[in-house]
Amino acid sequence: MFFQEPELQYEVTVEDPDPHFAKLLQQAIGGQEGEMRVALQYMFQAWALPEEFEAYRNLLMETAAEELGHIEMLASAVTKNLRGSPKEMREETEETAAVAAAMTGQNPRQYLSSGLSAMPVDSNGVPFTGAYIAASGNLAGDLYANVMAEATGRTLATRLWDYTDDPGMKDMLSYLIARDTMHQNQWLEALESLDDPVPVPASFPQEQENQDVNYTFISTRREEQPNPEYPWTQGEAPDGNGTFSYAAEQPGDGEVIAPDPDPSTYNNPNDVDD
Structure with missing residues (x-):
């Protein structure tokens, strides 16, 4: 009102x-x-x-x-x-x-x-x-x-x-x-x-996260870089539940290949009539 x-x-x-x-x-x-x-x-x-x-x-x-x-x-x-x-x-x-x-x-x-x-x-x-x-x-x-x-x-x-x-x-x-x-x-x-407001949502069980990367700063540079030792690459995280670390490269795996398209979408440029 x-x-x-x-x-x-x-x-x-x-x-x-x-x-x-x-x-x-x-x-x-x-x-x-x-x-x-x-x-x-x-x-x-x-x-x-x-x-x-x-x-x-x-x-x-x-x-x-x-x-x-x-x-x-x-x-x-x-x-x-x-x-x-x-x-x-x-x-x-x-x-x-x-x-x-x-x-x-x-x-x-x-x-x-x-x-x-x-x-x-x-x-x-x-x-x-x-x-x-x-x-x-x-x-x-x-x-x-x-x-x-x-x-x-x-x-x-x-x-x-x-x-x-x-x-x-x-x-x-x-x-x-x-x-x-x-x-x-x-x-x-x-x-x-608030009690434990971070990470948001704090109610999600953190053990369900990927524990290998949940406090890791990942560099996306092509050439491997040393740890710059910034506050966000080392030391305790603000939420108190983990310690920051540094990864010089991204995990990387798999190929960027799309499955074959549905014929009804006409997405295949090589699809031609005989």
Whole structure:
């Protein structure tokens, strides 16, 4: 169940409207690093958790709802950057599509399809896709995915912060960057609270793995290379269940030969009529 209040989670102001920056902000809405991605990701992860994981379900849903508020903030910022453009620019850019693109660099669809409003697309106008969402049903794996999602989102927000000189936009992005900091840390802390979260899934019996390679870094170089003695080629593995080792070559066996094709597929180039 959701409720809504007619106010933004954090105030959004634009002092110097910039249609081009509105286009860039779209990435933070509907892009692979955007808020639509994390909001839906956290929801679907939460909905998969059984009753005994109520604390984690609540953590995910609280954060998902917060991310919905971030979408609203960014949509407001896009609209203010588009509709607040100077009147002189609007009149000149309305003359031809070429002048409009040259003057504003905005996505034409923001005018043609949404009437100078935000859209569920990225900065190139590509619609948001659920393929961005990671929700495996395994809590540990999903929490790792969440750390990555917040890391890429924070990277995007910092680049947007550097790009703009508008004080209002910098203030909004500073807030979003700070929340990304919190979210990265909360997911890491949640991982620490799990018993033996790695390797994911930790519930799979490791004795069923191939014991010859489960902690071996395998070199794929043509020429045999010596062990570089990196942390991931020697010493105890982070899960505490094994010791890293190094293999200078891949196991290698068998031939890459496909079985004969089914005649009904017409895959055989040598199959000719007499």
